[in-house]
Amino acid sequence: MSFGPHLFLALLEGTVTAFVLALTALGLSLVFGVMRVVNVAHGEFFMLGAVLAWAVSSLIPASPALGFLLALIASPLAVGAVALLADRLVLRRLNYAPEATIVATIGLLYILQQLVLTFYGPYARPVTAPISFRVQFPWFGYSGYKLVVIAAAAALLAATWYLLMRTRIGLVMRATQYDRETAQAFGIPVERVYSGIFALGAMLAATAGVLIVPIQQAHYLMGLDPLLLSFITVIIGGLGSLRGTLVAAFVIGISDGVISVFFSPTLAKIIATLFVALVLVFRPSGLFGSARA
Amino acid sequence: MTLRLAGIDCFYGNVQVLRGISLEVAPGEVLCLLGRNGAGKTTLLKTMIGLIKPRAGCITLDGRELTRLPAYGFARLGIAYVPQGRRLFAELTVEENLTIGLMARGSGDEARERALALFPALRSRLTQISGTLSGGEQEMLAIARALCLEPKLLLLDEPTEGLMPSMIQAILAAVRELKSQGVAIVLVEQRVESALSVADRIAFLETGMLRAIVRPEAVHADPALVQHYVGVGPGRR
Numbered sequence: 001m002s003f004g005p006h007l008f009l010a011l012l013e014g015t016v017t018a019f020v021l022a023l024t025a026l027g028l029s030l031v032f033g034v035m036r037v038v039n040v041a042h043g044e045f046f047m048l049g050a051v052l053a054w055a056v057s058s059l060i061p062a063s064p065a066l067g068f069l070l071a072l073i074a075s076p077l078a079v080g081a082v083a084l085l086a087d088r089l090v091l092r093r094l095n096y097a098p099e100a101t102i103v104a105t106i107g108l109l110y111i112l113q114q115l116v117l118t119f120y121g122p123y124a125r126p127v128t129a130p131i132s133f134r135v136q137f138p139w140f141g142y143s144g145y146k147l148v149v150i151a152a153a154a155a156l157l158a159a160t161w162y163l164l165m166r167t168r169i170g171l172v173m174r175a176t177q178y179d180r181e182t183a184q185a186f187g188i189p190v191e192r193v194y195s196g197i198f199a200l201g202a203m204l205a206a207t208a209g210v211l212i213v214p215i216q217q218a219h220y221l222m223g224l225d226p227l228l229l230s231f232i233t234v235i236i237g238g239l240g241s242l243r244g245t246l247v248a249a250f251v252i253g254i255s256d257g258v259i260s261v262f263f264s265p266t267l268a269k270i271i272a273t274l275f276v277a278l279v280l281v282f283r284p285s286g287l288f289g290s291a292r293a
Numbered sequence: 294m295t296l297r298l299a300g301i302d303c304f305y306g307n308v309q310v311l312r313g314i315s316l317e318v319a320p321g322e323v324l325c326l327l328g329r330n331g332a333g334k335t336t337l338l339k340t341m342i343g344l345i346k347p348r349a350g351c352i353t354l355d356g357r358e359l360t361r362l363p364a365y366g367f368a369r370l371g372i373a374y375v376p377q378g379r380r381l382f383a384e385l386t387v388e389e390n391l392t393i394g395l396m397a398r399g400s401g402d403e404a405r406e407r408a409l410a411l412f413p414a415l416r417s418r419l420t421q422i423s424g425t426l427s428g429g430e431q432e433m434l435a436i437a438r439a440l441c442l443e444p445k446l447l448l449l450d451e452p453t454e455g456l457m458p459s460m461i462q463a464i465l466a467a468v469r470e471l472k473s474q475g476v477a478i479v480l481v482e483q484r485v486e487s488a489l490s491v492a493d494r495i496a497f498l499e500t501g502m503l504r505a506i507v508r509p510e511a512v513h514a515d516p517a518l519v520q521h522y523v524g525v526g527p528g529r530r
């Protein structure tokens with residue numbers, strides 16, 4: 001393949017990575033932005049989404065498309081329920097104290113990982129893509145499913161933005177983010193808002209996990225990479241800044257795609273990590289974060 | 294609605310900040326709290342809106358016990374709070390701040406119209422980010438946001454802090470207007486003369502203890518009272 005088409009392929013791959021990353025990182029960013037909780041177990045919600053997608057879709061072996069569709073709805077809901085449980089049983093009891101919740105979510109990470117290892121096993125299992133057509137470009141054919149992933153992730157990002165910026169629930173969430181105490185004085189049940197945000201963040205990660213599993217296979221350790229990349233994204237974008245998170249997801253996703261295709265995925269991770277170090281040195285509050293963040 | 298506090302003790306960690314506070318505010322009454330910096334005025338207001346839970350004592354509203362009600366339940370009962378330093382949702386617009394005020398209770402658009410009628414200057418700024426308002430406008434918004442709840446009891450923590458005289462008069466006029474509508478008001482005020490001009494009763498707070506509750510006439514008759522409890526003369530602006 002000559003350079004032009006090769007670059008086009010790299011950009012396509014990068015765009016898929018970017019959209020899935022944006023979805024995952026948005027969840028992490030929301031939870032940090034509103035609750036000031038650094039959720040180290042965020043990648044496990046992604047992994048749980050993928051593993052549950054396998055479990056759900058294998059219930060209907062006759063129709064991969066139907067099974068996948070069912071997984072796309074059921075798996076995030078189940079993960080949201082797990083997150084609600086974790087919020088009630090752990091985070092709320094710690095009063096959402098920043099340091100304590102870091103340690104607690106590390107614990108949650110291992111609990112979820114080991115539970116999946118126990119009940120699902122150490123396998124990497126594929127899920128059949130719901131559609132199998134290939135889009136034929138002049139130079140190469142490309143997975144139609146990956147284009148569906150882009151569209152689905154874009155729709156979910158838009159829906160989340162709409163929820164936050166255009167609905168009453170979103171307004172309540174933002175008010176809680178800016179001033180928790182005053183929000184309470186105006187009748188906002190802050191703890192319920194926190195539960196909702198934590199579940200929403202987990203469901204975004206889980207949906208990303210479901211979308212990725214026909215491309216990547218479900219495995220109990222698959223949460224680590226998205227966790228690392230999400231952290232990188234959120235730090236570069238500026239902690240708690242949604243716009244920054246989205247922009248950073250695209251910078252990282254596309255550069256990751258390009259470098260992975262032309263050189264190697266490992267080099268892509270090295271460069272992204274180096275970039276974070278530089279951002280932390282020269283712009284500690286991130287590219288889009290305000291100074292007080 | 295009559296709010297009654299009986300024997301309230303409050304602590305931050307192991308430090309006691311309020312000691313055995315008992316007082317009462319009735320509809321259409323303005324109770325002014327005076328006291329030095331750190332006397333516990335803000336803490337007392339936060340106790341009245343449920344943000345701080347007393348370690349001892351009880352709070353009742355028309356006989357209904359509120360002591361253990363979660364903080365978000367107070368607004369629904371018609372208690373509204375204008376915090377010290379305004380505490381607007383700074384990155385939300387003026388309109389969005391008012392919308393938050395309308396959520397817990399009240400008659401919606403009607404309440405919003407009445408709040409804006411009291412502070413017409415806000416009307417032309419509805420789409421502005423509230424953090425970019427001037428200090429006076431921010432204070433007006435903080436009060437308007439509280440009025441959106443159509444409160445029966447309004448808690449105001451130093452609403453005239455750092456404002457120019459005409460703005461102070463506008464806010465005191467609003468307080469008188471609300472009082473005439475039968476709202477019970479607790480006002481924390483550093484300016485003794487402002488306090489005297491609107492108060493029905495004045496409560497002196499000193500290191501967490503209620504030293505005296507007097508009528509304004511008593512202070513006019515004996516200016517040394519203020520000197521005695523707050524440490525400044527009534528001439529202070």
Ligand SMILES: Nc1ncnc2c1ncn2[C@@H]1O[C@H](COP(=O)(O)OP(=O)(O)OP(=O)(O)O)[C@@H](O)[C@H]1O
Pocket residue numbers: 305310328329330331332333334335336337377
């Ligand atoms: N969150 C807190 N943690 C610990 N101590 C606090 C806290 N808030 C207030 N205090 C202390 O409680 C005491 C009373 O504070 P409070 O804010 O109620 O005083 P105030 O009368 O409102 O003062 P000012 O006139 O300066 O507003 C002070 O000594 C203060 O240092």
Ligand SMILES: [Mg+2]
Pocket residue numbers: 334335336377450
């Ligand atoms: Mg104070």
